[in-house]
Structure formats: C-alpha cells, structure tokens
Amino acid sequence: MENNLDRVMEEICLDPAVLGCLFADQQGLCIGSKGQASNETSGYITAIANQVAKLEPNSKMPVVTLENENQICMIQKADTITGAIYKKL
Amino acid sequence: MVEEIKKNLYEIASKIEGLYGITFTDRDGVPLLKVTSESAPEPAIKPNFISTFCLAIDQGSKLGLGKTNTLICTYSQYQIVQMNKHPLVVTFVANQQCNLGQILALEAQIDPIASSLALTVTEI
Structure with missing residues (x-):
C-alpha cells in the first residue's frame, strides 16, 4: 500500500545533500519517514504548515524553510499530506 | 505544587489548537488532576468512560503485541x-480537526507530571 510513498522517499534520499524526509497526514500522524527525520516531529511539522498557511489564506501553500547552522528543514503541505525534507547546508 | 502543575498543563493545552482538556486519573477513572475547557464533552471525562480504557488495554495486551501504550478513538x-502511564491513565480530549501527532508528541512533557502523581497514588 505504501510502496509508492516508499519509492518517492527513496528517490528524495538519493540526493547526497538530503539528510532525511518525513510525510504526515492531516491529523499530524506520520505516514512515512526516512533518514534522520524523527517520527515524533510529524505533529509539529503539520502544525507549522497549517499555521503558516493562515498568513496568506488566498495564495497557494507556502514552503516553510527552517534553517540552523548546519541544516535546513523545508516543509510544504499539499492537499492533506504535509512533507518535510531535511538537507545539509 | 498542584497549582503549578495545572498552570503548566494549561500552557501545554493552549498551544494545541482544538485540544479541550487533559485529565490524569487512576485506573478506575477517579480524577487526580483535570485541566479542561468548557467545550470538553462531559461524557468523555466521566469515570466510566475512562475506566473502559483499562479494560481495552487489558484486552489489547492479549493480541501479543506487548503492552498497550496509547489508545486513539476517533468519533x-x-x-x-489515552495514554497508559501505569498506575495512571492520561486522557486528552480534542475536536475532530485537532492535530493528533502534536498530542502524541506531548508524551515527553507529560511523563514527569505522571510520575510525580503516580507516587501519590502508590502512597495511598
């Protein structure tokens, strides 16, 4: 059932700069993760995407980028799924 | 101390949109600590509802998947x-749109409160 998602996650993680990725459903429950992404963060990732979307309700879903000194985390919501990709800087 | 814990729980609960309340009870559903908003449905915080969880986790352990940690009911x-923090049960009541992942991630923050309350239950 989740073969397609697994394949997508594998493709994402093929990029050497990618540290990990995570996908969550509308309720913040993790539906898949690979690499350094922790399952427990799925709720926060969904919450961030939902809160940021409220800033511009009439425009399309924004990409949220959180950056620290050595990695970035990009979050985007598409329909009911929220995805997060962790990358090296 | 209880007031401090309650204040802390209020802060935690207010950060999650749609979360109506958090209750700490013993296995019979007797409330030890309750932080709820007015919108919380009355039947969900009654002892008979909460004690049903204990029956459910006892049955769940028979499935051979080990101890039951969490039970999520979507209505x-x-x-x-509901989280199993033996000898306590922690119950979160939320609306249909609430972010369950965020509630599950609260476990680490709930653990110290549950362990301090567990001491009082075992003393009794």
Whole structure:
C-alpha cells in the first residue's frame, strides 16, 4: 500500500545533500519517514504548515524553510499530506 | 505544587489548537488532576468512560503485541487519546480537526507530571 510513498522517499534520499524526509497526514500522524527525520516531529511539522498557511489564506501553500547552522528543514503541505525534507547546508 | 502543575498543563493545552482538556486519573477513572475547557464533552471525562480504557488495554495486551501504550478513538465530533502511564491513565480530549501527532508528541512533557502523581497514588 505504501510502496509508492516508499519509492518517492527513496528517490528524495538519493540526493547526497538530503539528510532525511518525513510525510504526515492531516491529523499530524506520520505516514512515512526516512533518514534522520524523527517520527515524533510529524505533529509539529503539520502544525507549522497549517499555521503558516493562515498568513496568506488566498495564495497557494507556502514552503516553510527552517534553517540552523548546519541544516535546513523545508516543509510544504499539499492537499492533506504535509512533507518535510531535511538537507545539509 | 498542584497549582503549578495545572498552570503548566494549561500552557501545554493552549498551544494545541482544538485540544479541550487533559485529565490524569487512576485506573478506575477517579480524577487526580483535570485541566479542561468548557467545550470538553462531559461524557468523555466521566469515570466510566475512562475506566473502559483499562479494560481495552487489558484486552489489547492479549493480541501479543506487548503492552498497550496509547489508545486513539476517533468519533464524528471528537478525538480521544489515552495514554497508559501505569498506575495512571492520561486522557486528552480534542475536536475532530485537532492535530493528533502534536498530542502524541506531548508524551515527553507529560511523563514527569505522571510520575510525580503516580507516587501519590502508590502512597495511598
């Protein structure tokens, strides 16, 4: 059932700069993760995407980028799924 | 001390949109600590509802998957998350749109409160 998602996650993680990725459903429950992404963060990732979307309700879903000194985390919501990709800087 | 814990729980609960309340009870559903908003459905915080969780986890352990940690019930209007913190049960009542992942991630913050309350239960 989740073969397609697994394949997508594998493709994402093929990029050497990618540290990990995570996908969550509308309720913040993790539906898949690979690499350094922790399952427990799925709720926060969904919450961030939902809160940021409220800033511009009439425009399309924004990409949220959180950056620290050595990695970035990009979050985007598409329909009911929220995805997060962790990358090296 | 209880007031401090309650204040802390209020802060935690207010950070999650749609979370109506958190209750700490013993295995019979007797409330030890309750932080709820007015919108919380009355039946979900009654002892007979909460004690049903204990029956459910006893049955769940027979499935051969080990100890039951969390039980999530999704209803048409509400979502109930119950955590097994032996000898206590922590119940979260939320609306249908609430972020369950965020509630599950609260476990680490709930653990110290549960362990301090557990001491009082075992003393009794």
